[in-house]
Amino acid sequence: MKKTKSVILPAYNRNIIRAIIGLKTGERKLHDLKPNDVLIKMEAAPINPSDIAFIRGEYNVDKPMPAVPGFEGAGIVEDANPNVKGLIGKRVSCFVQGDNDGTWAEYFITNADNCIVIKDELAIEQAACLSINPFTAYALFDIAKEKGCDSIVQNAASGQVAESVRVFARMEGVKVINIVRKQEQVENLKSAGEEFVLNSAEEGFAKQLKELSHELNALMAFDAVGGEITGVLINNMPVGSDVVLYGGLSGSDIAGIDSLEIIFGNKKLYGFDLNKWIAVKNRDEFQEVANEIQNMIIAGDLTTKIQSSFSLDDIVSAIRTYIKSMSAGKVVLRG
């Protein structure tokens, strides 16, 4: 039975520091290939907010311990079950939450259906970050298009999903009200050409959001934070607004929603989950989106910002670097 070097999480720990320092590299046995399985020699895998939530035991996915974290990554298919042998030698990007062992490893086995074949021109770090965030941004923006929005609001606006949402919005002439939590992030977005940037840590933020969202008639917000800011969004956006909650970065329960805003303001709060979005797409539709996104990345129109790469053995430094400044870009583990 083949073995692989992997990052191993011995147990969940709500304390992020303890969760991180508990991570070690070690050997894991790889199971035999099942029908439709591919064996991928991993080249790169990012650290995402969902990975941080997972190692703390605060995510929607519960695995038997010890477990190998990592929900996304890219590499070359080295072996495959006979029914998917055509993938051998191909570079793929994958997004998997259900499998026992994750992508933070030298080798990773998954169902071929979880893989996107990567175009040759795509840089490996971009391929590693292809399968979650660009699709999430595409899908979120599609919800705004369906509602016919000319303007939208988004928080965690210095993050990578938000960056991609801005790209899709720019292409369609949709205005974006960006919400960040630090002054330096305001300045960075303004110097990158963003017209509307609010700082949620500033006094008077709710009033500014109210005025600007009403002025621009922004009827949709993408909320990656949850907690109190969800209440601020619902309470201050115009009548008929939707708030789409797709992340829980605050780690807090939603708070402070004025019931009257929901009842008489005809406002809606609902969730977005990429897994469910993928599940209802047929293979051709999904492939069409995958081609469009890859072509945009190759053309330089869509990019995941990468701040640094680390080896699997440097996992503790890698996660520390990422959580110190998530806005600086993704940290990628290189196989």
Ligand SMILES: NC(=O)c1ccc[n+]([C@@H]2O[C@H](COP(=O)([O-])OP(=O)(O)OC[C@H]3O[C@@H](n4cnc5c(N)ncnc54)[C@H](OP(=O)(O)O)[C@@H]3O)[C@@H](O)[C@H]2O)c1
């Ligand atoms: N529902 C889905 O299917 C789906 C799919 C993809 C992503 N997501 C979620 O989308 C969110 C964004 O992911 P990403 O990859 O774009 O993140 P990212 O690039 O790693 O950046 C995270 C951003 O959020 C900010 N942030 C972190 N904690 C915050 C808090 N408590 N309050 C306000 N801002 C905070 C960070 O700012 P600092 O630099 O100041 O820390 C940073 O700008 C995550 O929650 C992720 O899990 C959900």
